[in-house]
Amino acid sequence: MKKEMIEEVVIVGGLVMVQFVYAGNSLLMSYLMSLGLGPFTIVIFSTFATFLILSPFAILFERKQWPKELSARLIGKLVLISFAGVTLFQSLFLEGIRLTSPAMATAMPNLAPGLIFFIAWIVRLEKMDMKCVYSKLKILGTLLCVFGALTMSLMHSASIIQDEKDNASIFVFDRDRVVGCIYLLGAVFVLSTNVVLQASTLAEFPAPISLSAITALIGVLITMLVQLLQNESGKVLTRSLISIGNLVGFSLLGGMVSGACVSFNGWAMKKRGPVMVSMFSPFATVISVGFSVLTLGESICLGSVGGMALMFIGLYLVLWAKGKEGFSQIESFECEFDAKKPLLS
Template identity: 60%
Template sequence: MEGGMVEDVSFIGGLIGVQFVYAGNAVLLSYLMSLGLNSLTIVIFSSLATFLILLPVAFYYERSVWPMKFSLKLFIQILLLSFGGVTLLQSLFLKGINLTSPSMGTAMPNLAPGLIFVIAWTFRLEKVDLSCTYSKVKVIGTLLCVLGALTMSIMSSLSISAPNKEATVQLVSSPPPDVLLDRQKIIGCLYLLAAVFMLSSNIVLQAFTLGDFPAPVSLCAITSLFGAFMTAATQLIQDHEFKTSWSLVSVKDLIAYSLLAGTVNGICLSFNGWALKKRGPVLVSMFSPIGTVCSVIFSYVTFGDTINIGSFGGMILMFTGLYFVLWAKGKEGYANGDGLDSEFDAGKPLLV
């Protein structure tokens, strides 16, 4: 009894701690970009740090399951995972955070379960029968997630201009203030939506790749290395230069942050892998909204950012849709007769 209670406390406390770390990292990344660091530069250094930290772990624990030879199909899959999951995903995510806020950046990934369901359904990896209760709930949950994301994007981009006092001083009642859309925040939300789509697509592709390369830590290390080189090439093509000095940040500071972030993220990934093995991805995913709440608090304390009522309402819609999808996904695996079999079973972790 005591051992089980200790494990439960460790499980819940650890997952909450992981969300705190992710939220703090989003705020720190926003701060680094405010100092003038390019998002691609951050991706390069953090990806190289991830590779250096994961390589010895992968060699020690997974070298026995490495494939004897790489097929062309596996090599192409790894390249796609590297470009999509490192270069595109992280750069889009960082640009989105820079134009919006860390809280928006941690809220948008909650769209992923719904988008994964849609992508898997499109490629017939997920069986859907609209006469099945769980399929209906997943469809409704996905729609709520999308509606919540759109509401958050629009409401966070609204700004109200104050009326001109000199022009209205003689009027009995002043005209209503103009409601304006912040173009930068709209673009930032589109970046985040594109990043979440890339994340969802990568999770599906990763599930296929792990069938031929059953070593998740090694796969993460390889894609991080390839992704760092691809990101460096992208920066050279885009900016025609590769900066190694900045006015407010030194190379040593950036290396120190990258190694620290890589170590902490490695610990978080390892804990998530243990939690996924113990309880499955459904329960683990239910803790993800905590990261958004933490990010809102951190952003308010550090930057003074606030969230309006409309954005908060959209966030609630997204979280509701997320839990609908996760609930249906969890029940599907245990249904007798009413449930549907799926390649993406509730007990099969797609991410480590």
């Protein structure tokens, strides 16, 4: 009994700490971009650090699980996952952070479970029975997430000014913030689609660490190519106020911390299931809002808070419905990557 209680405290405390790390990561990315670093530069260094850190573990623990041959279809999937998950997602996400705020950036990913469910249902990796109340709740939760995200985006981008002539209040939208919210919404959609693609790929390549390492390396190469095509290969670093040494240090530290967080989430998922792990994701938003108010002096309007609340309610509806369907318990972490199993189980 005592051992179980200690384990429960470790899991809950660890999951909360992981959310602190995720919130801090958004603030760090915002700070690095304020020093002149471009999104592509951050993506290249941080993703290459991830590759360096994951590769030894992939070789040690998953070498026997590597496929004997790489088909053209599998190579195509790896390239697509790399482009979507590394180059496109991270670039959109970082650009969204730059134009909005870390708080907004940590709130948007709460859309992902609902979008993953919807996309997986379209490609028949997720089941849905309209006669089942839980399927209806998942749809309702997804709609609430989307509506909450749109509300939060609009309220975050709007400000009220007083018209001196008519003495009336006028809503004015900040163009940069609107564009930033669109970037974040696009990033979450790309992320959700990529998760579905990863699930199907892991059926052919049943080595999640190796898959992450390979796609990280391919993603770095693709991002470097995109940056070269945009003629930004040297421009970002020369304008930056941060040295190469510090950038490498930040990247390696971020890679190690990120790897530790992913590993802990995997262990917690094995012990308590993915629903419990996912339930803690809104904590990062709350923490990030607190950090932004205290350190960056940002203000949060009631409309944005209301949008966040709707998104959180929608998220928990989706997760609760999934748990009630009986898929929340898993035998092992590896079975999370079975393409025949519902993705949000």
